Amino acid sequence: MNSEPLMRVDNLSKLYAPGKGCESISFDLYPGEVLGIVGESGSGKSTLLNSLSARLEPDTGSVLYKRSNGEWLDLYKLPESERRRLLRTEWGVVHQHARDGLRMNVSAGANIGERLMAVGERNYSKIRDKGLRWMKDVELDVSRVDDKPSTYSGGMQQRLQIARNLVTHPRLIFMDEPTGGLDVSVQARLLDLLRTLVTELNLAVIIVTHDLAVARLLAQRLVVMRHGHIVETGLTDQVLDDPQHPYTQLLVSSVLTP
Numbered sequence: 548m549n550s551e552p553l554m555r556v557d558n559l560s561k562l563y564a565p566g567k568g569c570e571s572i573s574f575d576l577y578p579g580e581v582l583g584i585v586g587e588s589g590s591g592k593s594t595l596l597n598s599l600s601a602r603l604e605p606d607t608g609s610v611l612y613k614r615s616n617g618e619w620l621d622l623y624k625l626p627e628s629e630r631r632r633l634l635r636t637e638w639g640v641v642h643q644h645a646r647d648g649l650r651m652n653v654s655a656g657a658n659i660g661e662r663l664m665a666v667g668e669r670n671y672s673k674i675r676d677k678g679l680r681w682m683k684d685v686e687l688d689v690s691r692v693d694d695k696p697s698t699y700s701g702g703m704q705q706r707l708q709i710a711r712n713l714v715t716h717p718r719l720i721f722m723d724e725p726t727g728g729l730d731v732s733v734q735a736r737l738l739d740l741l742r743t744l745v746t747e748l749n750l751a752v753i754i755v756t757h758d759l760a761v762a763r764l765l766a767q768r769l770v771v772m773r774h775g776h777i778v779e780t781g782l783t784d785q786v787l788d789d790p791q792h793p794y795t796q797l798l799v800s801s802v803l804t805p
């Protein structure tokens with residue numbers, strides 16, 4: 548693993564009420580690392596993810612991100628437009644509900660092409676070629692390139708959302724329950740695809756999930772949250788096979804006990 552972090556999170560807090568949100572969160576994320584954020588519903592996972600991905604201003608603390616040119620950015624000291632630019636270029640966000648990450652009323656091809664145009668690509672045939680290539684890479688039927696995502700199944704929409712994000716070669720992807728709400732068999736295929744892409748592209752990922760099986764499959768390191776705090780962090784196998792904090796023990800055993 549590269550020794551210089553890609554992101555440094557220092558004492559980050561965003562609270563809606565005591566214990567609701569996230570509080571005093573600190574960790575580093577390294578290039579190519581997949582970090583899982585786990586915890587029960589309401590533990591603050593999404594609040595944290597949104598604060599990390601420049602979409603929700605924290606009350607206190609900082610998120611530093613090292614750009615591809617080596618420059619460190621202090622996210623919440625940047626103008627809003629710069630944060631939005633990062634989200635369009637070096638970062639990607641895969642939402643649980645595809646409708647939050649796709650434009651449902653334009654074609655699948657346009658959904659992918661739009662992100663390329665946002666980073667300055669103007670050549671129509673290149674945009675279309677790249678779009679088709681990415682559709683193949685995420686195992687979508689290219690003959691449906693002109694169909695709207697609203698005519699796609701849930702699993703296909705997630706694949707399209709992933710293609711839309713990856714087409715600009717981001718370095719860091721934020722995922723919020725990317726397989727939530729899908730059939731178990733569709734979930735398994737999507738997870739397989741995500742695992743392959745993350746390895747091939749050496750992507751850094753921060754993934755929120757309440758599903759420990761998903762965390763085990765994708766994440767190298769885990770952060771366990773409860774009532775807005777990190778209660779345990781460590782290598783995934785270590786945390787899941789030998790949990791130290793009573794809450795993590797409960798979380799792990801509640802999955803094992805039918």
Ligand SMILES: Nc1ncnc2c1ncn2[C@@H]1O[C@H](COP(=O)(O)OP(=O)(O)OP(=O)(O)O)[C@@H](O)[C@H]1O
Pocket residue numbers: 563566567568586587588589590591592593594595757
């Ligand atoms: N905009 C908001 N206004 C007020 N309270 C909020 C808001 N967003 C989240 N909360 C509260 O903050 C707490 C943490 O919510 P959050 O969505 O971060 O948890 P989560 O772990 O992602 O849960 P889930 O797995 O159910 O999505 C919850 O008690 C939630 O009700």
